[in-house]
Amino acid sequence: MTYNAPMTRKRFDQMDCSVACALNEVGDWWSLLVVKQAMLGTRRYVDFQNRLGIAKNILCDRLSRLVENGVMVRVDVGEHGKRYEYRLTDKGRDLFTVITALRQWSERWNGEKDSMKLVDRQTGAPLAPVTVQNQQGHSLTVRDVRFVDDNGNPLEETG
Amino acid sequence: MTYNAPMTRKRFDQMDCSVACALNEVGDWWSLLVVKQAMLGTRRYVDFQNRLGIAKNILCDRLSRLVENGVMVRVDVGEHGKRYEYRLTDKGRDLFTVITALRQWSERWNGEKDSMKLVDRQTGAPLAPVTVQNQQGHSLTVRDVRFVDDNGNPLEETG
DNA sequence: CATAACGGTTGCAAAACGAAACCAAATAAG
């Protein structure tokens, strides 16, 4: 073998799979943690760094990519520039479902790792478990769904 | 500086955060895609490899870690050994919510990347959007919840 | 004015990743 293909990280842009596409944007070790931290109210670069214990160059890279992908925005809050806040966009806030599902999954199977609880702001009651539901609101497992193509034909995924 | 700490990938085991703990198990670029593929029916090593286009050594490592973490099991299906199937455990199947939430998020914000649809097996109707709900079944955004500690006191997360 | 804080960038070493080659056991083909 004489030719080596360019060694780029395998990216999921072109995998024509929505899950892969999502992972391409927030599927690395840190991105979802940054988003989670932002949901707790963190906005400043140094605060992300201190709370998460992430290296500064990695944080820099992740914030840039989150901004690029429209998950966060960098807002100039300095009087004469050079003071910034990183805030979630609607797209970023919409990851609340994903992060909550992940958190609950971990709590169910690995036990609670922190003392943080999420409660309904109105009532103070704990949240319901996040589930996949049909349009009548009944929870479905993976066995209760079918994967079909555009024509409604079941995908033959024997392999 | 004379001492260099051992350079291990930062792990989230000890971050006492359930989200971090979850990401520690399935938070890399490939693990959730392997689980997703398994939900489509894939069970054999070579089939994962062909469907996902993942390098063999990486696939090997990911399957091992998923088995270690109880997300999948390796089942011996050879007559005299040496033929295996990798199947989801209950813990693995329970990631259905996370993966579906991720898929829907991507479809909402990046458009549909594949022609695959998920439908209710019984009715053939499309699924409802996955949302965080309170116990009355009302959907909540991140603004509708509070993060509190064990005593019900709101977390001061100004930073 | 001096000093610290903020938001980075740079340089280096360690670890993870990707592609291909290689390999032993099990199965299939002839």
Added chain:
DNA sequence: CTTATTTGGTTTCGTTTTGCAACCGTTATG
């Protein structure tokens, strides 16, 4: 029965990413 192919990896090697610390220009603070 013998040979070829498939399966499920491991090894090798080069590239990319990560983690840590040091450094730097600008901005607030005492």
